Amino acid sequence: MKNLKINILTMLLLIVSFTNAQGKEKMNHNHGDMKVDGMKMNMDKMQDVKTEAILSDYLSLKDALVADDSKKSAQNGSKLAASLKAFDTSSYTAEQQKELADIIEDATEHAEHITKSAIGHQREHFKTLSKDIIDMVAISGTTSKLYEQFCPMYGDGSTWLSLSKDVKNPYYGSKMLKCGSVIKTIE
């Protein structure tokens, strides 16, 4: 009988905590929305900085992957997701805006996944993310000199961007640091 009592109590607790958890999730969500609004307001003043901010976060993410550092990659992934969301496309033509919105939506999703996966997965997402960022730069341009690099081995060939001519492979890290070559210079 005592056992039954305990069982009943545990079940009740479970139900209560479950309903509670659901409520909390909703509250967190609202907080997130508010933050995004705040960021949008700041953005109007920072038109020129936005592409460079995205690039800088992308390059830090790349460096963390080169260093085989999954934790740092996750942190940089979430920074990148934030700067992508803050990208205001209003100064571009309608066609470019459409393309950019598409790129940003895709890139944000990959950046967000990078924040919550192990290094193997992070690199898979980084492949598509790199393609997105390269396409973004093709539209937005950049003030920095970038090197588009290519590794023929990873996933039937994968590209990435780097500030340096020297190849340091983010897809393999220390395993095959030198695999790849510069295929294009972006200025």
Add this chain to the structure above:
Amino acid sequence: MKIVKIIALVLLVALVGIQFVPTTRNQSNTVLETDFMLVNNVPETVQKKLEVSCYDCHSNNTQYPWYNKVQPIAWFLEDHIKEGKAELNFNEWDSLSNRRKKSKLRSIIKQIESGEMPLDSYTLIHKDAKFSKKEMNEIINFITILKDSL
């Protein structure tokens, strides 16, 4: 002794009571024009497998077994479905841009290849959702061709 009976009774009432809490069922009678199967030329075997293994959480229509209509199991399930649909909804496939489609297809391949999808907690009950080696190859081949054609 009496208190145990009271608690048991309260619990029973609560358990019955929560059955009446309305939940949003993931069910729809309309097939959207954007559905993956309608806009792509999907081989029958692949179509069937995708519907059995993926559509419960990645479409607007879940085939609910009876026990998934019982609370609190149903609550737990709705959360899963919500998450699954946010990630990928086969019914709304064609509303995605080519870039997004390619991205999703690449993820589908990786998830199936690595055995992460379908989820273990799902195949535990839905034995028919599991992929045999042959089915896996078939689906991955199809998805790869589709991805490269975009």
